[in-house]
Amino acid sequence: MKKFIIMILIITNFIFLNALGKLQVKSIKELPPTHTNLEVRDADGRFAPVLLIKTEVKGLGIKNIGRPTKHAAIYEADKNQYKFYTNDNQRVIEITHSEYEPLEVRLLADFNIDVDAQRVYEIILLSELDKTRINFNGKGELLLKTKPSGAKVEISEFPDFNKKTPCELIDYPAISYLFHISKFRYEPIDTIITLEKNKRITRQFNLQPLWSDLEITSDPIGAKVYINEKHYGTTPLTLKGVDEGLNEGFYEIEIKKEKYYNEKLDIKIQPNDVICHNFDLTPKLGSILINTNPEGAKVEIDGKELGLTLIKIPEIVIGKHDLKISKSDFGTIKKEINVKEKKELSLNFKLDKTQEILINSDPPGANIYVDNELVSSTPHQIYLPLCKNKIKLEKKGYYSFLKNLHINPKISEYNFKLKKVLAGFVIVTYGADAIAVEYGSTYNVSFKGTIYSFGASYVKPQKAPAFVDHVNIDAFPNVDPKSEKVSSYYSWGMDFFLKYGLILEIPVTYIANLGLGYRFRSVIPIYQAKENAVLWDCENGETWTSIRDDNYTVFDKSFWPIMFGFTVPIVNKMVISCHYWTTFNAINDIVIGFGFYY
Structure with missing residues (x-):
């Protein structure tokens, strides 16, 4: 009885261990015509169609059904694929292995693949061993790499697996897995990798770009480039790499440049290619x-x-x-x-005849322009036509001299005096109630420069136009505020101002000014008797028609006046100015100034 049980166990294990796995076609697709796996030619001279069968199952037998071929399948271990040259219009192939059930692949009937010459077809082949046998395979490890890295990795048998290369699989059952590797703008890869028992294996895949680099040049350069009617830039133009390269497809390139005829070119772009084209533009x-x-x-x-x-x-x-x-x-x-x-x-x-003349300037060293073209610097001997010539002299620190000069055949020398640029000034101004000192300096020295000036003034004591709104009864007990007029007195004051000026020469040199000031006044009250009445000062026993309270300042008053006017240089470096100060209510003053410029 014991021997019988042992025999049953041996037979059962033998059956389990020899149970055959299954092969399954995951997908079939035709690769682009530019694929480089075409190497073998048929009798008619055309390249034989190629089947690329991706799997890590080694020792597969592959043959045509009905139409045998003399080419045996080649296993490329570095790519985990078989390369099998078949026949044009082949319908069925058979795949066999000692550990798997035979698989008949009906290309046309099941997958609608009509095999043509000079074409490449990719078949993803899955393998599934009996689960009883899997338990005996143990576990293995895998290091998966891609170039470039960062590709997304998915495993068909593990839907939740989602990593990026480089990635590792540790302690996974030592069986075959279908991997899907993808990266933006790269051709995805579906491949089968078999883990080996108690071993660590490494697989690396080179991802193939889905774009093509494009370089467009033109003669002459600077032409606008349109691709499918979208403007991309000007020549020379380079669209390169994952961010700029163009996807596979048909494109219309149009080149446009002013004064030249437009050029067009239709191109077909294949993945992982470099296309360079130069447009020789035809001028109008x-x-x-x-x-x-x-x-x-x-x-x-x-x-x-x-x-x-x-x-x-x-x-x-x-x-x-x-x-x-x-x-x-x-x-x-x-x-x-x-x-x-x-x-x-x-x-x-x-053409007019010319005459030799000498052009001088005071001071010398001025650049000479004839019809806006620089000729030389003064003094300079030059030939000019006997007609009207546009002469301009320029020297740093002096105003430009411009003259339409009609050359006289009897005059051989022309002398021009340059006017020094107004670099700055000092002015003393006089107004209705103030004396001020103003200083100005140019910001830049040119024909039309800008000048900034600032100043301060002292206000002399005088009666003020403003009225005080109350009376100091404690200082003057005899004054009746109800019956007396009240005015005010400026004991002292100060003005500060800042002005901006524009130097012009229309028709003479002058400065147009605009500025802002700050005016401060200290005010003392004055008690004025009504009509012919008199005020009595008890302490001195005298009578007055008005009394000023010097010991009591009613308030300090300030203003923000604006000012505008002009400053004009005159002879011997003298300068005069005239400005109007206003707050449009309390202040309306005209200020006159005299000084010198440098």
């Missing part, structure tokens, strides 16, 4: 015919010498150009011209 052209009297004048356009008149320029880019015509002993002509597309611009110029 016109023509110019130039003649002078006398002929033989040198012609320059945009600084480039083209020849002597009479001259025809058959092709020139449309738009504005700088034309310069010059001839020895004759004047130079500068002109901006505008060339239109497919039209001829005809120009005729009369």
Whole structure:
């Protein structure tokens, strides 16, 4: 009986250990035409279609059903896949293994895959062993890496598994797992990895980009680039990397540049590619015919010498150009011209004879500009045409001198005196009730500069225009506040002010000022008798028509007046000023000043 039981256990374990697992197709898809696994050609010279069967099950047998092929399947261990060259229009293949049940894959019937030449197809193959056998496999470990890292990892057998590379699997059953590896803008990978009992294995995958780098250049540069009617920038333009590269697909590239014809290009972008294209832009052209009297004048356009008149320029880019015509002993002509597309611009110029003259300035060293072009500095001998010339002299610290000078053939020397820039001033001003000192200094020295000034004034004691609103009865007991008028007296005061000025030369040099002041007054009351009445001072036994309380200051009064006016330099570095102070109610003063500038 005991031997019988042992025999039953041996037979049962033998059956369990030899139970066959199952193979299952997870997915089949056609890869892009640019895939690089095409290597073997058919008899007709075309590349044979390729099946890439991804699995870690080693020792698979793969064959065509009905139409055998002479090419055996090749296992690529580094990629965990079999490469099998099949036939055009192959319908069925069979996959076999000693530990798994045979699997018949009906490509067209079950998966709607019509195998074509020169195409690559990817098959994800899952394997499932009998659970009794799995218990004998033990556990293993896996280190999974990707390049670049940070890819999301999912395992079909564990829906809650969600990690990013690099990641580890520790103490997992030593069986095969289907991994889905994905990263933004990279081709996802579905692969099968089998853990080995009591071993730690490492797998690394190189992720393939789904984008393509694009480089667009043009001659000339600076053209606007539109991709599918969206503006991306100007040439040279580079769209590169995961953030800027373009996805797979068809694109229309259009290049636009002013004065040039638009260019278009249709391109097809494949993943993980670099596309470079240069656009040789065709300019929009016109023509110019130039003649002078006398002929033989040198012609320059945009600084480039083209020849002597009479001259025809058959092709020139449309738009504005700088034309310069010059001839020895004759004047130079500068002109901006505008060339239109497919039209001829005809120009005729009369050249004036020139005369040598000497230009001086006081002081010397001023830059000389003729028709806004810097020539030299004074003193300078120069040839100018016998006509009107625009002369400008500039020297730091002096106002610009501008004159339309008509050259006289009888005059060989011209002298110009420059006016020193107003750098600052000191002024004493006089007003109705105050004397002030003002100091000003320029912020920048130029034809139109700005100047800031500040000052302070002392107010002399005098009767004030304001009225005091009550009477000090304790100081003057005989005064009846009901019957007496009350006025006030300024015992002392101060003014402070800050002004902004703009230096102008229209038609003479002057400064237009605008400012803000602060006016402070100390006020003493005055008791005024009503009409012809008199006030009695008991202490002195005298009568007065008015009494001033010097011992009692009723209040201190302050104002914020604004001021505006002008300051004008005159002869011998003297300067005069006139300003109006106002608060639009209590103060309305005119202030006159005299001083000197430097």
